[in-house]
Amino acid sequence: MVEINKMFKIKSLGERKYISPLLEKFESNDIFISDKERLFYKPFLDKYDETETFELAGPREYLYFDPKKVTPAIVTCGGLSPGLNDVIRSVVMESHYRYGIKHVLGIRYGYNGLNEENKLRPLKLTPDKVGNIHKQGGTILGSSRGGTDDIPKLVKTLKKWGVDILYAVGGDGTLRGAHKIYEEAERIDYKLSVIGIPKTIDNDISYIQRTFGFDTAFSKAVESISSAHVEAIGAPNGIGLVKLMGRHSGFIAATATLAMNDVNYILIPESPFDIEGKNGFLEYLETRLRRRGHAVICVAEGAGQEILTKDESSQKRDASGNLVLADIGLYLKKKIKEYFNKQNKKVNIKYIDPSYIIRSAPANPNDSVFCILLGQHAVHAAMSGKTDMIIGKWNEQFTHLPIELAVSKRKQVDIKSSFWHSVLEATGQPINMLSTDKNDKD
Amino acid sequence: MVEINKMFKIKSLGERKYISPLLEKFESNDIFISDKERLFYKPFLDKYDETETFELAGPREYLYFDPKKVTPAIVTCGGLSPGLNDVIRSVVMESHYRYGIKHVLGIRYGYNGLNEENKLRPLKLTPDKVGNIHKQGGTILGSSRGGTDDIPKLVKTLKKWGVDILYAVGGDGTLRGAHKIYEEAERIDYKLSVIGIPKTIDNDISYIQRTFGFDTAFSKAVESISSAHVEAIGAPNGIGLVKLMGRHSGFIAATATLAMNDVNYILIPESPFDIEGKNGFLEYLETRLRRRGHAVICVAEGAGQEILTKDESSQKRDASGNLVLADIGLYLKKKIKEYFNKQNKKVNIKYIDPSYIIRSAPANPNDSVFCILLGQHAVHAAMSGKTDMIIGKWNEQFTHLPIELAVSKRKQVDIKSSFWHSVLEATGQPINMLSTDKNDKD
Amino acid sequence: MVEINKMFKIKSLGERKYISPLLEKFESNDIFISDKERLFYKPFLDKYDETETFELAGPREYLYFDPKKVTPAIVTCGGLSPGLNDVIRSVVMESHYRYGIKHVLGIRYGYNGLNEENKLRPLKLTPDKVGNIHKQGGTILGSSRGGTDDIPKLVKTLKKWGVDILYAVGGDGTLRGAHKIYEEAERIDYKLSVIGIPKTIDNDISYIQRTFGFDTAFSKAVESISSAHVEAIGAPNGIGLVKLMGRHSGFIAATATLAMNDVNYILIPESPFDIEGKNGFLEYLETRLRRRGHAVICVAEGAGQEILTKDESSQKRDASGNLVLADIGLYLKKKIKEYFNKQNKKVNIKYIDPSYIIRSAPANPNDSVFCILLGQHAVHAAMSGKTDMIIGKWNEQFTHLPIELAVSKRKQVDIKSSFWHSVLEATGQPINMLSTDKNDKD
């Protein structure tokens, strides 16, 4: 047996003493997965490393928790993403129908629902209550950001409520919080299984090929790009400018651009660019308007942060005196206007920000299926006593992944990849729009 | 025969000398409409006035223009509205297939395309070129605002290009421009038929029950209201705020609100309200948040203009020193934040402005059918030599309407009507939100 | 005062003794409609008849039923149509919020739910239970056909359950049943208000410009026509054949055909045609295939019934020995195949029957608004003690209509109308496809 790299190892609460109720139902132990089944991180013949493998997700034959007595809880954190209700529903259904668990506690409004000062009683989720929730967007539990300042207080509430399993659905910050909850529980010897279900509409978690909501998100984004295109061709010197999600990674913008083929310029955080100066973005835009009379621009919200940082006019200071960066979409709009105003050229900019419309959409069928399976695998993992881990997907298999590995770095668009080249080709824009103009660069 | 009220009379270019080619096709003159067939403006037994009747639209047996020689042109002006391409397509198809006209000139970018300085050559539109354009939103001709400063110049271009018929698709301003073009043509004794096809996504033209694009617009708006609802329930003290079109009339906001039933407060131009003060909007909002934890607000862009006018902070001055009012949506967002900040109550406002997404949508099937019929009736009217008129719809019939009558006043939501009461009931908001607070009112 | 034609008069249960609770809410009696406000049936100057006018729908100031004690019931009958749940919801909401009625009884599975032998207990419908039902198609009450054999039995049940108002949502048969229920109630001096809400996806009820579900239906039908078009052009001699609803009237087929413009042949019940023989349908089809290589055909289910009646091979006899006509869609498919087989010409027919997909769709926003208003007006009429009537729409106003008038004849596509000519033009098919071949006709 190969010695597994520490970073890929999954923690466990202890010995599994209960036999899974699935055995009875399916009358065969073929359905069970062993902890020893593992998947290569790098499935390439010349790059693979036997120590870097993921544990496979799936039902285990023996359980750590007694299904008759266990109390699971689920919490949804951060911004909305299509599929949250599907995940909640799947966890409740799987717990109830496969493992015979009566109900799952639904924590209200993120980790804040674990702070008893907020007086937010958890809901008792049963199949009846969650049967149709996947047909609407958002989360029936409510969500919120933060709430992780006093981890011991949250853990105290969990213990008081008798929670054995915490399913934490959220992004980077939520998962870091889940890891701290795990640490605190371990510190006080509280046998709590902490299972993360990664939620990032931006699809920017490493070691995971896909997060739920992403498919719905880029598919919905396509509609806004179409709108921008229609607006652009509908006016003299029409410019359609769409801002999409993507704080650190441009996957939504890039994938939507590739799907629709109506975008002329895409700007993402991974590919630096200049707005002004020779061979900068505005110069290219000007040339295009002269030649074609219209243009469509798609910008990820995190693009060009380094430009905003340099430009004092794009900054405000908040109550505490910290810099608050401007919105890159509105900033671009302003810059484009100024640029053509100087030339006395009238342009018609239509700015579209569909973020809330996208993130509040119900999951499309593809994401629905994905969420159902994610939820099921989360329950399998929790019941076997695993903890401090998340459910991932890799090489078309569901995997177990230590939280720390997942949050160790961010997944980004590789601008040397064939995928990004395909995107560039769909837009027809130059490989880079970095100004060759000294004054601009220094 | 009843003497028709002057305001309802349709002008004509002169004697009709040509027999319609439709006679041959349908082998019957049952299909023709006489100018004497008229429709009551007020079809109520106790209110009708025989002098106030509309001329019915439809094919005439005798034509003013010789179909073999006539040159029609079409122009689209102002902001986008779903169905523009359907109207263009219908005019071209009808001209070609029913009247045997080879092509229709497509003026580029609104009235500006008639100013030869802009060097915008018109397109020659044939069935081939317009066959599938109705499947995309916007206008293939491009559109623009204004361009009516020098009417004689535009008329000169029309004459130079040999145009006999001008189909002007646009709103209030466009129709006033069309009327001036008619006057100028008459002045110089140029036999030009000017037929307006009213385009206002807001559905705010009087004497017309419906304008094209409106059905698509409020139907699309429903999606944004759903998003706002999902966002509102997804966060503690969540507030979904949707700004919809409606500069002077709240039909889109009101109809979408009625369709979906997720809105708690609707604000339209026709119903004045106070934001602050006792029994003002914010006070009601506060009560609702306390009771229900979330709220959805739908505001028409023209709502509360009188408040913005009073509030200096909501105004900027443009280059010429004129006041520019703030956006009521962003203004409300700011006011809500300030109000709850003062109380140290954290609210989560999600602001959605779907305007460009709505107006750039392709027409839905209902609007498609409507646009096809509008276009056909416009061609019938023009070929019979009528001028200075628009195509309307009244009591389920297509009508002829003098331009001056149509632009004489604006259609608005009647806040004493059963329709508005139904909307109020769908929201559950009070009949009015006018502050009873003296300081606020004076 | 004009003497109203008996056919247009609405029956009433008796004196109105209660003042409407709406007075208090809206603090004005402007909102009330008088029974004397009437609308012309023919709003044309040269055709109107003052005796033929409709009573206007709307809230009355005085009520026949005491809102505190009244028990309404609602029943849905016949095939599904988009908007049923919207109507149920509207009746419940209006009864509860405007008139203060605690709940509405929901009769299960049509009139059969009033036959106590079927042991179907009615549901108690409250705002809570119907709040979101409009987001799904169908009817939460269930529906069924028939059940009107023993009217006295049904009326006995209604009386036993203490029902004062019966809202009957259904088509022709349902409305005739409602009329008989009214007659039986009157016979036994049982003060029952019977209010019909006409439901016919085919839009074929006379004196009513539009029935709910029709807008959604033809809009959804457009998708199937698009599919048929794609299939037709995707294969050599491809023929897309779509069968749409329309037992007696071709409105859905005609309107969908007009909206999409992809259909080459439309066949509806109102326009007789021959399949075989010179200048019959198949001959035209052959010519088109030769010229263009593909064709799209849209047939209403009731088209060509006279052909099926003549063709023995298209008939079966049911258990009781009655003739059962073949499905015109499948019959056409067979005939087309046979025709080209004889010529050794391979054609690719793709037959699409989207009926269940269309009728089970949720109402689109346009229909939703319509259903809400229909439901509200039904409640206003019932509370004022009117009976044996239905809610209609005419000249953009909601009206009261005696049931007998509504079912006296069927509304059909007028094949001499401008509308039908527009449809023919959209297809390009000949005015008629009646064979000129003697042998075929005699």
Add this chain to the structure above:
Amino acid sequence: MVEINKMFKIKSLGERKYISPLLEKFESNDIFISDKERLFYKPFLDKYDETETFELAGPREYLYFDPKKVTPAIVTCGGLSPGLNDVIRSVVMESHYRYGIKHVLGIRYGYNGLNEENKLRPLKLTPDKVGNIHKQGGTILGSSRGGTDDIPKLVKTLKKWGVDILYAVGGDGTLRGAHKIYEEAERIDYKLSVIGIPKTIDNDISYIQRTFGFDTAFSKAVESISSAHVEAIGAPNGIGLVKLMGRHSGFIAATATLAMNDVNYILIPESPFDIEGKNGFLEYLETRLRRRGHAVICVAEGAGQEILTKDESSQKRDASGNLVLADIGLYLKKKIKEYFNKQNKKVNIKYIDPSYIIRSAPANPNDSVFCILLGQHAVHAAMSGKTDMIIGKWNEQFTHLPIELAVSKRKQVDIKSSFWHSVLEATGQPINMLSTDKNDKD
């Protein structure tokens, strides 16, 4: 270097003499893939086999064909599938913009377009002609089945037209045809690159995780299942019966069932069942109707073929005397009716067959992106002189796959997998519905 299993090896036309034009554009050779980069077929630590690896797809630095002189052709065969136009478009765009190839020949109506007797001239496809075709379903080239009886004749045409590369888009039969074309070309020493792009809406090709169109297909299927559910609950003893594609594999039915969760019984080819007898399907259905009053059934077209084979009444003989099996959907409908008729129990069956509506849909954004990348990789492979292969996807990477390997066996739903168990759980049906009734089985 590991010796690659013969089955996984890709054939090549010969030496690559031309440098790729991509080098100039991207100014780096990082973008190129070497033939030696390979991907494990089994990426599991305990199962992998170094000899079983796939060649990675992607651009090669050196080309076999001179981009300035090469003539590619593309052909689409078999039934429609969403994404065909996207693939055509991608191949044309990639050839033109990346490799500088002027046009691609578009073969009409499948392999039949290569038989000169059919007089079908190929189209010259340029970016202009294919720019917007992805917005409509189907294939602009037309498609057809068969046409492979005389392979030498087809190859002769290809040679005559000067074709160097043949992109064959189609399923099993098409790919076998492509392999034979390769063999014939090799036999006569004609340097033809034959690249297959696998098209099977059923997703049933082995060694390929996903085929284009599948995502759109199951997503659209979800709508029909919703309709069936609405119909089922809308009538007493309502049964919604949906037949979906899936001749040999039930992926569409299973995935759509999982996504929507409205199905009570799913029947697929991989899981045998009995209709009659104790513990057969009808018995379970009866129990459910008694308990719940309605049921939704989803059946893949290939399910229960062994039952149809046994049941003489379900068979017809075609012109040549061969057995033609009945449609399983209609057969089930008949059997259900008979079963309940015998018991005098009235059931309401609504049968929905959405196949043509699904397969003619335009690709959804997810499939669009997939098709673009498939097309690009096909062009890269062809230009490097590879042949007798198809483009696959495995472990999230695009791969090269010998045609013979791909068609060696069919991919099916593994009824022992966690995926199928999830589907069963979504329906709540028993693990199997094989009758325990002796008489029935023997």
